[in-house]
Amino acid sequence: MRFTAWLVAFGLTFSLTSPVLAQSATAQKAPTTRDRISVVVEGSGPDVILIPGLASSRDIWRGLAARLQQSHRLHLVQVAGFAGAPAAHDPQGPVIGPTAEAVADYIEREHLQAPAIIGHSLGGEAALMLSARHPERVSRLMIVDALPFYSLLLDPSATSEKATPGAAAFRDTLLTATDAQMEAMQTTSLARLAKTETARPSLLAASLRSDRQTVANATYELMTSDLRPELSRITVPVHVIYAYDTSYGIPVGNVDATFQSAYAATPQVSFQRIDGSYHFVMLDQPEQFERAVIDFLSPTTRTIKPIRLPDEFSTGASMPVPVGKNQEQ
Numbered sequence: 001m002r003f004t005a006w007l008v009a010f011g012l013t014f015s016l017t018s019p020v021l022a023q024s025a026t027a028q029k030a031p032t033t034r035d036r037i038s039v040v041v042e043g044s045g046p047d048v049i050l051i052p053g054l055a056s057s058r059d060i061w062r063g064l065a066a067r068l069q070q071s072h073r074l075h076l077v078q079v080a081g082f083a084g085a086p087a088a089h090d091p092q093g094p095v096i097g098p099t100a101e102a103v104a105d106y107i108e109r110e111h112l113q114a115p116a117i118i119g120h121s122l123g124g125e126a127a128l129m130l131s132a133r134h135p136e137r138v139s140r141l142m143i144v145d146a147l148p149f150y151s152l153l154l155d156p157s158a159t160s161e162k163a164t165p166g167a168a169a170f171r172d173t174l175l176t177a178t179d180a181q182m183e184a185m186q187t188t189s190l191a192r193l194a195k196t197e198t199a200r201p202s203l204l205a206a207s208l209r210s211d212r213q214t215v216a217n218a219t220y221e222l223m224t225s226d227l228r229p230e231l232s233r234i235t236v237p238v239h240v241i242y243a244y245d246t247s248y249g250i251p252v253g254n255v256d257a258t259f260q261s262a263y264a265a266t267p268q269v270s271f272q273r274i275d276g277s278y279h280f281v282m283l284d285q286p287e288q289f290e291r292a293v294i295d296f297l298s299p300t301t302r303t304i305k306p307i308r309l310p311d312e313f314s315t316g317a318s319m320p321v322p323v324g325k326n327q328e329q
Helices: 003-011 059-067 096-109 122-133 160-176 178-191 199-209 212-224 229-235 253-261 287-296
Strands: 037-042 049-053 073-079 116-120 140-144 237-244 269-275
Touching: 037 096, 049 096, 049 122, 049 269, 059 073, 059 287, 073 096, 073 122, 096 122, 096 212, 116 122, 116 287, 122 140, 122 212, 122 229, 140 287, 160 212, 178 199, 237 253, 237 287, 253 269, 269 287
Parallel strands: 049 073, 049 116, 116 140, 140 237, 237 269
Antiparallel strands: 037 073
């Protein structure tokens, strides 16, 4: 796969749940619904909030939830307008920022005591916003295949200002595409985002149920929101999981350096690369992913010292940095 194609697919997809994880829970409570999010609560134990990605369903976590609900109380978020959920009352505005605030309000309203947060893709960016702006409300973060500024994937020297024209044009393309064009776009993207072929038909069917305006606005927001200046305000440990596969056609060190440099301002950060996977790590490598989450939630997990790259790599330039499971710096 060409690197540019991988970057576009990584940052600008609209995929959802898979047939592997689409089974409904038999013991789940009715969802707690607000305008921006709804939340289903399962299990008992320490609180964990799970936020899915762009146009994704909460069912993307179903396999993980089956493992965790015996030992943790899970709060499975569904973002309004995604995966067939009703759009917010004002679908014209931002999506990620209001979602982060809605989760923060949910934590306060439900009297949760600093839960752990796990977010995939757009959900990871919402988790970063939440933790930077309400650091007292969380205990730790797991960010799954997400960056604090997605346009870095297309241009390592990107700024919000430079990214805005392209983001606006892409948003307009989404809004004016016919249903047939959207389906073709999704089909192409999913081949680069889910390595597990059996997951793709269900992902495609679910993606087309998302509200088009909500998806377009969220994509624009992802491309123009640079959270790197806020990372220093995150006071809890942050564990970043990201995917790599040899079919990307680029050196693994390039991917390592991109993630490590993007999170360089985070005070407590660790990295774990999961190989043999595309963007949907929880579908492509479910066992490795579930082990990583269990380790992350373990009360004996040690705080990881910050990683600092040399100045010449601060914009995401390639540098071969060995990153593996549970790497400590």
